[in-house]
Each structure stands twice: as C-alpha cells, then as structure tokens.
Amino acid sequence: MEKKKLCLALYTGSVDKLTAAGVILGGAAAEDMDVEIFILLQAAFAFKKENAMVNDRVAEITDKKDDFLASLKRLGTPHWTEAFRKAKELTSVKIHICGFAGKVWHGEKLDDFIDLADDICGIAQYIQTAEVADLNLFI
Amino acid sequence: MTTEELKKLKADKVVDARGTACPGPLLAVKQAIADVPDGGIMEILSSDEGTKKDVPRWAEKRGYQYLGDFEESGYFTIYLKK
Numbered sequence: 001m002e003k004k005k006l007c008l009a010l011y012t013g014s015v016d017k018l019t020a021a022g023v024i025l026g027g028a029a030a031e032d033m034d035v036e037i038f039i040l041l042q043a044a045f046a047f048k049k050e051n052a053m054v055n056d057r058v059a060e061i062t063d064k065k066d067d068f069l070a071s072l073k074r075l076g077t078p079h080w081t082e083a084f085r086k087a088k089e090l091t092s093v094k095i096h097i098c099g100f101a102g103k104v105w106h107g108e109k110l111d112d113f114i115d116l117a118d119d120i121c122g123i124a125q126y127i128q129t130a131e132v133a134d135l136n137l138f139i
Numbered sequence: 140m141t142t143e144e145l146k147k148l149k150a151d152k153v154v155d156a157r158g159t160a161c162p163g164p165l166l167a168v169k170q171a172i173a174d175v176p177d178g179g180i181m182e183i184l185s186s187d188e189g190t191k192k193d194v195p196r197w198a199e200k201r202g203y204q205y206l207g208d209f210e211e212s213g214y215f216t217i218y219l220k221k
Contacts, residue, residue, distance in 0.1 A: 023162055026161075026162030026163075026165070027162050027165070029162075029169070030166055030169050030197055031200075075160045076158055076160060077160055078163075086166060090166060090169065090170070
C-alpha cells in the first residue's frame with residue numbers, strides 16, 4: 001500500500017505551536033505517513049542550535065504562559081524536539097530548512113541548526129512537495 | 140466483549156502507557172505491535188481518554204481487531220487482537 005504524504009509548512013517559532021506540530025507528527029507517524037516539513041521564517045529561529053532548548057516563547061494566550069508550560073510538564077509532554085525525533089524514528093520525516101529563513105536568523109549552513117534538520121532547501125521544493133501531498137498543513 | 144470476558148484474556152504483550160498524553164500511548168502501541176504474534180492479544184493501559192478512540196481507529200485501519208476496553212482505578216485497559 002502506498003504511503004500517504006503529509007506536507008507541513010512550519011512557520012512558527014513558538015513552543016505552543018511547535019508542541020502542537022509535534023502531536024500531529026506523532027499521529028502521522030502512527031499512520032505510517034511520509035512527512036516532509038519545511039522550516040519557514042520564525043521556525044528557523046527555533047531550529048537554531050542555540051535556541052531550540054531555551055526558546056520558551058508562546059504565540060497565544062501569552063498571559064497564561066507559565067500555566068501552559070507547567071501543564072506540559074505535569075502531563076509528561078515531551079519537548080517538541082523530542083516529539084519530532086520520535087516521529088523520525090517511527091516513519092520517514094524529512095526536515096528542510098528554507099534557505100532564506102535560515103539567513104534571516106544568521107544560519108548559513110545545515111550545521112547551524114539542530115540535528116533534526118536534513119537539508120537546506122528552496123521554495124520550489126516546498127511547492128512541488130505540497131502539490132502532490134495528500135495532506136497539507138501550515139502552522 | 141464484556142468486561143469480565145476481557146479480564147480473562149491472556150495478553151501476549153502489555154503496553155503500559157499510563158502517565159503519557161496523546162500521542163504517546165498510540166505511538167507505544169504502534170512500536171509494540173510487532174512483538175505480538177498473529178492472532179495474539181495486546182493489552183494497553185492508558186490514562187489518556189483519547190486513547191480509547193484512537194486505538195480502535197488505528198487498529199481497524201490495519202486489520203487488527205479491537206476487542207473492547209474498560210475503566211478501572213483511574214485508567215483504561217484496551218484489548219486488541221492482531
């Protein structure tokens with residue numbers, strides 16, 4: 001049976017949305033989907049080596065950030081990087097850093113980003129992948 | 140199956156995913172199913188209510204049989220037949 005493909009345009013650099021993306025990736029992994037993730041603008045900030053584990057910005061309900069982060073701990077929710085890593089272990093997940101986004105955040109080389117990233121890409125690769133994906137998401 | 144019938148089943152594999160939230164239990168099931176022989180029984184323990192709906196859906200799509208579940212002592216016990 002041919003695997004379904006999920007194409008995720010990941011724009012956010014906020015841990016609330018990155019955590020949501022991690023949950024969705026877990027679902028995609030459970031369904032054996034092939035996943036391609038394109039790291040756009042603010043997400044490239046979150047994927048920088050020096051930011052990934054210390055960035056705790058949230059995008060929404062910001063006045064309840066401390067409650068939100070405490071609840072993630074209470075529920076045993078893995079850090080988004082671990083959720084992404086787990087998905088990579090269980091299914092094919094390719095993570096592409098948008099070259100422009102990388103440069104915005106002073107990331108010129110793949111080595112500037114956490115080891116979840118597979119390569120640096122251009123927009124044509126995203127468009128072509130999105131064209132044939134079974135499921136397209138923008139977060 | 141009734142709760143009493145489910146409790147009499149002998150599991151070939153037990154997945155204890157209590158204390159993890161969605162999608163943790165489902166991923167634990169996916170990883171462990173390879174250890175269950177064809178026709179074997181998997182018992183899943185989960186404190187996540189969503190698992191009760193996710194596991195039957197996931198199993199049906201793969202041709203596994205959802206046998207039922209029950210709640211006891213603050214967690215759910217779910218049974219699948221591979």
